[in-house]
Amino acid sequence: MDASRSYLFVPATDLVLIKKAVSSAADVVIIDLEDAVASSEKETARKVMKEALKAHKQEQKIIVRINALDTAFWEADVETAINGGAAGIMLPKAEDEQGVQKVADKIRQISGGKDKAFELIPLVESAKGVQFAFAIASADPMVSVLAFGSIDFSLDIGCELTPEGLELLFARSQLVIASKAAGKGSPIDAVYPDLRDEEGLKKQTVFAKQLGFKAKLVIHPKQLAVVHQVFSPSKEELTLAREIVEGFEKAEKNGVASIKIAGQLVDYPVYKKAKKILQNRIIKQ
Structure with a gap:
């Protein structure tokens, strides 16, 4: 069973930052082709990602967050990630089983069916995604775990994010229950965006653990120690x-x-x- 506790995002535009992320204590590194990359830089970022995978895929487990299915970029993202040797793909804005299946089929097509150890992680970040979490988790055997994107989710439903996180209680619980019902691993909790607030990060991570999460998305290496502490037994x-x-x-x-x-x-x-x-x-x- 995968005991990964932390998934560290790093932009696909900077080889130096990617090297630092790979050298950090993160359990998994996510090279980000989506939110961290301007539309005009997608092709360049893909080339940087390819170079980074070639240099570091033996050192660290690397997942690639591709662009969403409603863009013109996602197919080239998938192809480059697979051919480059990524361990898996994170699909942003996952909202239904058809979208997940579309990506899974593309992965099999590119890999020639050699996808046994390949992971597909749907990132749930909308009301529709939360509503259909079980269908998303059950869409394909390649789906390993679900991940939660709280910032886009809050924008979608119009709620206000608070340090306590009670406004996200239902969504988080829905992902935990749907994952278990679908026979998947425990989901990955959302990022904590305030890098200055270590105590807030710890409280939110503890809360997520209490709900059934076993890992968290991270946006900076300085957050890793707290996340690892919470998700590891003493x-x-x-x-x-x-x-x-x-x-x-x-x-x-x-x-x-x-x-x-x-x-x-x-x-x-x-x-x-x-x-x-x-x-x-x-x-x-």
Whole structure:
């Protein structure tokens, strides 16, 4: 199971910035051909991305955010990303299963069907996308996880973004539930745009984790430490998880399925959660 906690955006226009992103602590780097690139620079950015993939694809997992399906750029973006050796594609403004399937089919056509390890990450950032989240997640086996774009979503529905994030509670929960129902991994939470507000970043990341997210989109390397801390179990949590797993498995062999460990009632759901923590363990760093 993918234990990636952070997905760092970097513009596809600057090889130096891309090299810095690849050298950072990010679990995944997203080379951005969409919002970070002016319309007049799309072709140039694609060339830079191709060069960056050639130089760094062995060092880091690199995803490419292509342009939206309603543009003239997306097909060339997909072709360059695949031929360059990207690990996957992020599809912005994903709103229905037809659009996701269109991109998946294009990927298979270009790759000659050699897409077994290739990821397609739909970025949900509109009311329609949230409404049809399950259909988007279920559209194709290539879809690995959904990602949430809160800024465009807030513009679409006309809500005001707040540090507390209650206005996004339904949308976030919808993506978590739809992902689970579709048999996909936990979704990736939205970016936190204020680089000066580390405490706000931590609060929002904790809130997302409480809702069921396991990773976050990031716009600067300085945000990585906080995101990794929140989405990684501490040494104390790992120790308790081991005690729970070992104690429960010992009790189960004796026909007991409910015990107490460290003052906590442990039954099958608690045991399964502890086991999952150990399976996906990444110690805080």
